[in-house]
Amino acid sequence: MSRMTRVAAAAAALLVVIARPLPAQQPVAQLPPEYGVGTVDEWFPETDRETDERWRERVAQRFATQLADGLYLQVLEQLAGEFRASAWPSHQDVKAKFQIEFDALVERYRTALIAAGLEDGLRTTEQRSSVLEAMGDRGAESLRPQQAKIPVTTSVGPMDFDVQFFFLQTPSEIQTATINGDGLYVPLVPVELVRDMRLRGHAVWSVLKHFVAPIQNAQLNAIRDANVRWDNYMKNGYSQLPWEALLNGAVLNFHAFDPPDKQWIIVHPSLGLEFSTAAFKTTEFQEALNLEILGFIAYFGEQGKNFMGASASIMMRDDLGPGIGPVVHFAKNMSLGVAWHDTNDNDKLDDPPFVFMTVDLFRFLDTESSKFKAEMDKVKTLAANAGLP
Amino acid sequence: MSKPQLILVHGMGDYASGWEAEIKTKLEECASRYNNLRQINIWDKIDVIPVLYNDVFVDAVNQWKAAAGPVSAFAAANAMPGSGSLAWLDDIEAEGGDFFWTAVADVIIYRFFKLFRDRVRASVAEQIIDPLLAASPPDFDRAVIVAHSLGTSVTHDTLHLLGTTAFAKYANAFSAPTERFRAIFMLANVSRVLQTDIKAYDSIVRPGPRNSTTTDCGRFYNFRQDVDPFLVVKRFSPVDFNGQLFTREVLTHYRHWNIHGFTHYLDHPRVHVRLFNKLLGDVVPPMEFIAAINNYPQFGGTFKDVPALQAEIVKLTALVASLGEDSSIESLMRVVVKARGILSQIKTIIDNLP
Numbered sequence: 001m002s003r004m005t006r007v008a009a010a011a012a013a014l015l016v017v018i019a020r021p022l023p024a025q026q027p028v029a030q031l032p033p034e035y036g037v038g039t040v041d042e043w044f045p046e047t048d049r050e051t052d053e054r055w056r057e058r059v060a061q062r063f064a065t066q067l068a069d070g071l072y073l074q075v076l077e078q079l080a081g082e083f084r085a086s087a088w089p090s091h092q093d094v095k096a097k098f099q100i101e102f103d104a105l106v107e108r109y110r111t112a113l114i115a116a117g118l119e120d121g122l123r124t125t126e127q128r129s130s131v132l133e134a135m136g137d138r139g140a141e142s143l144r145p146q147q148a149k150i151p152v153t154t155s156v157g158p159m160d161f162d163v164q165f166f167f168l169q170t171p172s173e174i175q176t177a178t179i180n181g182d183g184l185y186v187p188l189v190p191v192e193l194v195r196d197m198r199l200r201g202h203a204v205w206s207v208l209k210h211f212v213a214p215i216q217n218a219q220l221n222a223i224r225d226a227n228v229r230w231d232n233y234m235k236n237g238y239s240q241l242p243w244e245a246l247l248n249g250a251v252l253n254f255h256a257f258d259p260p261d262k263q264w265i266i267v268h269p270s271l272g273l274e275f276s277t278a279a280f281k282t283t284e285f286q287e288a289l290n291l292e293i294l295g296f297i298a299y300f301g302e303q304g305k306n307f308m309g310a311s312a313s314i315m316m317r318d319d320l321g322p323g324i325g326p327v328v329h330f331a332k333n334m335s336l337g338v339a340w341h342d343t344n345d346n347d348k349l350d351d352p353p354f355v356f357m358t359v360d361l362f363r364f365l366d367t368e369s370s371k372f373k374a375e376m377d378k379v380k381t382l383a384a385n386a387g388l389p
Numbered sequence: 390m391s392k393p394q395l396i397l398v399h400g401m402g403d404y405a406s407g408w409e410a411e412i413k414t415k416l417e418e419c420a421s422r423y424n425n426l427r428q429i430n431i432w433d434k435i436d437v438i439p440v441l442y443n444d445v446f447v448d449a450v451n452q453w454k455a456a457a458g459p460v461s462a463f464a465a466a467n468a469m470p471g472s473g474s475l476a477w478l479d480d481i482e483a484e485g486g487d488f489f490w491t492a493v494a495d496v497i498i499y500r501f502f503k504l505f506r507d508r509v510r511a512s513v514a515e516q517i518i519d520p521l522l523a524a525s526p527p528d529f530d531r532a533v534i535v536a537h538s539l540g541t542s543v544t545h546d547t548l549h550l551l552g553t554t555a556f557a558k559y560a561n562a563f564s565a566p567t568e569r570f571r572a573i574f575m576l577a578n579v580s581r582v583l584q585t586d587i588k589a590y591d592s593i594v595r596p597g598p599r600n601s602t603t604t605d606c607g608r609f610y611n612f613r614q615d616v617d618p619f620l621v622v623k624r625f626s627p628v629d630f631n632g633q634l635f636t637r638e639v640l641t642h643y644r645h646w647n648i649h650g651f652t653h654y655l656d657h658p659r660v661h662v663r664l665f666n667k668l669l670g671d672v673v674p675p676m677e678f679i680a681a682i683n684n685y686p687q688f689g690g691t692f693k694d695v696p697a698l699q700a701e702i703v704k705l706t707a708l709v710a711s712l713g714e715d716s717s718i719e720s721l722m723r724v725v726v727k728a729r730g731i732l733s734q735i736k737t738i739i740d741n742l743p
Contacts, residue, residue: 141600168633219559
């Protein structure tokens with residue numbers, strides 16, 4: 001069946017649908033879903049989806065070639081033409097308003113295509129983005145309804161209830177129902193005509209969705225990627241004490257959903273082990289407290305998995321005066337540094353340096369504490385069983 | 390048939406995976422009050438998308454407690470940009486105890502720590518967008534968002550960024566009119582008191598006509614419990630929101646000791662009827678809605694006929710009245726901790742009722 005034949009068949013089928021006698025607009029307690037807030041996908045009967053040419057999936061089938069080639073304007077023009085050719089038995093003013101907005105939508109899309117220089121079809125995500133950008137301060141991209149409130153005087157005083165509008169607060173506004181003083185709905189546009197507008201508006205939405213979906217998917221992937229980088233920064237990177245987190249949040253340049261790729265270190269204490277390079281063969285490790293005064297770390301590699309940085313630090317231990325020196329951060333949990341202590345003559349730099357390793361205490365506890373506690377519990381149990389204190 | 394999607398965003402406090410179960414149970418109970426919903430399982434007709442961001446605060450608090458020692462150590466950093474003086478945290482921590490660490494600290498961290506704030510926003514953005522785009526067909530117009538307490542601020546900030554930021558090299562494809570949420574319900578809205586870089590009255594998180602480019606939802610509901618201590622300072626009370634699409638109501642009901650609680654808000658017909666109608670398409674007709682309001686007394690459940698409980702409410706009202714529209718966050722947090730004491734007293738009275 002040619003496309004023209006299919007369109008003619010669709011128009012004929014529609015005429016049969018809307019040529020049925022319209023019911024009187026009587027107040028009712030509840031309206032059909034066509035007047036409601038649910039999208040067409042939520043209420044359009046499965047039985048009609050195979051045959052109704054206005055249903056979005058039928059539209060996608062009818063225009064599969066154009067959609068695959070990114071020729072959205074052709075599809076929109078065709079759909080607008082079909083609506084123009086359809087016959088409404090009543091409410092011509094409503095049809096005229098819908099047609100005005102339909103034509104405006106097509107024209108706005110055409111203008112954006114021309115501005116982007118992409119009238120021959122959209123094949124890449126970049127091209128789609130260019131057209132979306134060119135649409136700029138748009139405002140005619142939807143033929144779908146929404147609900148808005150109307151005031152009703154009730155037994156509990158004035159209340160607001162929602163009814164359906166197309167093109168709310170524009171010259172083309174269409175209100176499809178109202179509510180009377182008894183709290184009953186009164187349809188203002190017959191259900192067949194509301195259904196017609198909703199099916200056509202939904203089909204247009206699905207065409208524009210096809211146009212924008214690749215951009216949305218790319219942007220979702222960007223957000224996913226940002227979250228992995230956030231985890232690498234916040235959970236797998238060098239720990240930040242509250243004042244560091246406060247400082248880094250204030251001074252680093254990052255925005256929207258992306259994490260920073262840098263980190264300042266300031267007044268950051270950690271525990272370490274230190275030994276003197278003067279006697280490697282008889283070296284003895286001594287516990288020491290390392291206090292990083294000021295430092296900087298950069299994150300790099302795939303999704304910011306790796307980091308490297310350095311800081312100026314003070315090393316403090318019981319048996320010697322404070323030492324000073326750099327510390328280098330190159331792996332999760334562990335850092336390596338060199339410090340010069342004054343061991344005998346008030347001149348630190350005369351003495352052989354000490355080498356030290358520090359543990360990122362919070363990261364260590366965060367990742368290893370549960371294992372450590374389990375092992376400790378085992379030892380305690382064994383000790384208790386052996387009658388040890 | 391495609392289903393509407395209910396996005397739930399929790400507030401401050403200790404939340405973990407599965408937190409939405411309590412909300413679903415409450416909504417089931419509420420649904421059982423109405424003719425069209427009594428006989429059905431509403432979850433056959435609604436997809437629920439729970440959003441969880443408390444894990445970020447748990448990480449932050451663990452670092453804070455494990456590495457930073459007392460809060461005073463943190464307050465020592467109060468001269469840093471954007472923080473203001475935070476020495477008052479010491480007092481609040483001492484007075485609030487666990488409540489400080491499990492709830493108030495969330496608010497403090499989100500408000501003052503850009504690093505954690507932005508991390509929360511990125512996480513919430515993915516949690517909202519991912520399931521919406523995975524649905525068939527992906528259509529934001531099927532999504533209704535219900536956010537509570539701190540979640541209102543988190544939701545507000547995230548949605549604004551989602552709809553205004555160009556990212557991944559492309560023009561923003563999540564902004565209106567391309568995408569528009571069906572409705573947003575804000576329960577105990579603190580988005581103004583906690584606002585930082587995104588101002589609550591200037592953002593796109595507001596209702597607008599379908600083709601508006603500066604609004605991101607079709608309907609916006611804002612509910613405030615009358616003596617909810619969190620909602621006295623910088624109340625969310627915009628004057629330029631679209632009057633036909635914005636509903637703002639003050640609730641005066643008492644059913645549970647935690648009047649700030651998510652489920653306490655949902656219990657009121659003015660809240661849940663609107664929610665059901667937005668999700669399922671006017672399933673509670675106007676006459677039944679009016680009857681539900683008429684039959685919903687101010688004091689219900691355990692509050693009914695217990696003068697001691699109502700006396701505590703009087704105390705709470707007086708405490709909340711000590712705050713003003715322009716009170717500082719410090720004053721607010723002090724009152725919140727004191728209010729928590731009164732609410733605990735209410736809980737004790739309820740627990741000891743025969």
